Amino acid sequence: MSPSPSAEIRLARELAGVRPDLSAAYAAALPGARAAVLSRLWRALVHEPLPWTVRREPTREGLVLRLADGRRLHGPPADPYATTAYVTEVQLDGRAYDRAAELVTALGVPGGAAFAAELDDSTASLALSRADQPDSAPEPVTGWAWEQRVVDGHPYHPNCRSRPGFSVAEQLAYGPEHRPLVRLGLVPADDGVLRGEWPAWLWEGGRPLVPVHPWQTAHVLGGAAHDGPVAHPLLSLRTLALSDAGPHVKTAVSARLTSSVRDISVASVETALVVSEFAESVAARTDGLLRVTRTLGAFTAHSPDLAAVVRESPESCADPAAGERVVPVAALPATGLAASPAWLAAFTRLALTVGLRLLDLGVALEAHGQNLLVVLGPANEPLRLVYRDLADIRVSPARLARHGIKAPEVADRMVTDDETALRRKLFGSLVGGSLAATAGSAPALGAALEAVVRKLPATSDLAALREEPLPAKALTLMRLSPGRGGDLWTQLPNPLVRMPDPWDQ
Known part of the structure; x- marks a missing residue:
């Protein structure tokens, strides 16, 4: 029995049928995509606590x-904050691999087969x-x-563009980077x-209407839906403007x-x-440096597969007449602004001022590049x-109480007084x-x-940020640990802490 063709081949065959004009460009993009995913995987292999990796040894040429x-992996030095695709091959016992999926298959580690398919x-x-x-x-x-x-999707996750269950036609029709209009x-x-x-547009004859993503209608709900409005897909694909x-509509995509x-x-x-x-009231304590897009309404038909959330657009937080505009942090590298050290420092000052202030109050934001946006002024200065x-x-009742703030009645999973958990949430996502990702490298960060x-x-949280390793989600370890729930974590070198160079000894 012949092996199944790779995803690269399957996609090429589908593409030839639905968009043959893209076939040549797709073939030309494959080497760069392989390097981008392999670079993210190499970062994980070097910096995550994978149980089958026992020692990391720097060499003059890279890292072993x-x-x-008893086997050995050899690759280049791994900057944990680099966003460029700098790894074109990794050697396993002298054999070179330029595809992340083939490398994981060769490693033969528990959970590797499913992860290799995702890669x-x-x-x-x-x-x-x-x-x-x-x-x-x-x-x-x-x-x-x-x-x-x-x-390119997530800047550090090897599964940055993994969309199992989506055909080529569906990726082109629904992926935000393909710039479609999607009919809900x-x-x-x-x-x-x-x-x-x-x-009002989500009512019919006294019954609420649930806005549904067309992928969900076709693959999960198994039935027809009334035609709704067209909308622009955003970074998360299932949320649309x-x-x-x-307003933005967050839909369930199971x-x-x-x-x-991505259900709800x-x-x-x-x-x-x-x-x-609650979040809006706490944001009001930041002297206007943070706005939260309000949830206008949320509905579920008692099912995570059939639910939706309607919330304010971030555009409502800017004044176009004053020359202001809103840019998601994930898109900042595309603006070129971060190439200026002065601009990057100003943005970092704003982000840390807000993040640490809320953390001190008792709220840890998951401020990654998709959730966090910045309002830029007419000279591109970061305003809020x-x-x-x-x-x-995450919400800390003890910290809130110190500031005279009543803790909200929210889901238990959101509530913790554990300082490590609170700092992981903020530092792992924001820093x-x-x-x-905005800085693009350890030196720039x-x-x-x-x-x-x-x-x-000066706070104890700031001291931890200055003196301790930086927490990060162990994204690859999580994908290789399907039986374990919740987040798993690793520690990354803190660019504020000078680590000894092994060649100086």
């Missing part, structure tokens, strides 16, 4: 990883995303258009849980995109308004931050995520942090 079974899919999908980009385009003038400039479906619900105000400044299934839990709908109002999608914040941290209010 010694495995528990294969991620590589092929990334090549498709890169192939379908215009040679030139005017600078975006809307937030949703900026979101569609993010072509509307499904009547006889019963459900409603929080907040459900918009109804118009330039209109597929594993990157690493998580009943509990998150039940607490949506409480969390939104915008935060959206409150589903994964190791948003700021690192270190310079920006160094220019800022000494001028921030």
Whole structure:
């Protein structure tokens, strides 16, 4: 029996049938996509606590990883904050691999077969995303258009473009980087849980209508839906902007995109308004430096597969008449602004001021590049931050009480007084995520942090940021540990802490 063709080959065959004009560009994009995914995987192999890696040894040419079974992996030095594709091959006992999926297959580690399939899919999908980009385009003038400039997905996850269950035609029709318009479906619900105000266009004969992503209608709900409005898909694919400044609709897509299934839990709908109002009240304590996009309404038909959230657009947090615009942090590299050390330091100062202030109050944001946006002034100066999608914040009742703030009644998973958990949530997403990806390398991140941290209010959280390793989600370990729930973590070198050079000894 012959082996199944790789995702690269399967995608090429599908593409020839639906968009043959992209076939040549797809083939040309494959080497770069392989290097991009392999670079993310090599970062994980070097920096995550994988149980079958026993020792890491720097050499003059790069780095050697010694495995528990005696084999050796050899690759280049690994900057944990680099966003460029700098790894074109990794050697396993002298054999070179230029494809992440083939390397994981050769490693033969527990859980590796499923992860290798995801890496294969991620590589092929990334090549498709890169192939379908215009040679030139005017600078975006809307937030949703900026979101569609993010072509490569997650800057550090090897599954940056993994979309299992999506055909080529569906990726082209729904992926934000392909710049489509997506027609939402509307499904009547006889019963459900409603929080907040459900918009007038989402009612029919006294029954609420649930806006549904067309992929969900075709693959999960198994039935027809009424035609709804067209909308622009945003960074998360399942969240869409109804118009330039209109509300955003978060839909349920019960597929594993990157690493998580993107449905909407009943509990998150039940607490949506409480969390939104609480976050808005805490943001008001930042002297205008942070705005939270309010949840307007949330509904679930008692199912995570049939639910939706309607919230404010980040565009409402800017004043176009004053020359302001909103850009998601994930899109900042596309603006070129971070090439200026002074601009990067100003943005870092704003982000840390807000993040640490809220952490001291008792709220840890998951401020990665998708959830966090920045309002830029007419000279591109970072004025304030915008935060959206409150589903994964953490709340500390003890810290809130110290500031005379009553803890909200939210889901138990959101509540913790554990300082390590709170700092992991903020530092892992904001510093190791948003700021690192914007800077693009450890030296650039270190310079920006160094220019800022000494001028921030002294707190125990700031001391931890300055003196301890930086936490980061162990994204590859999580994908290789399917039986374990919750987040797994690793520690990355802190660019503020000078580590000894092994060749100086």
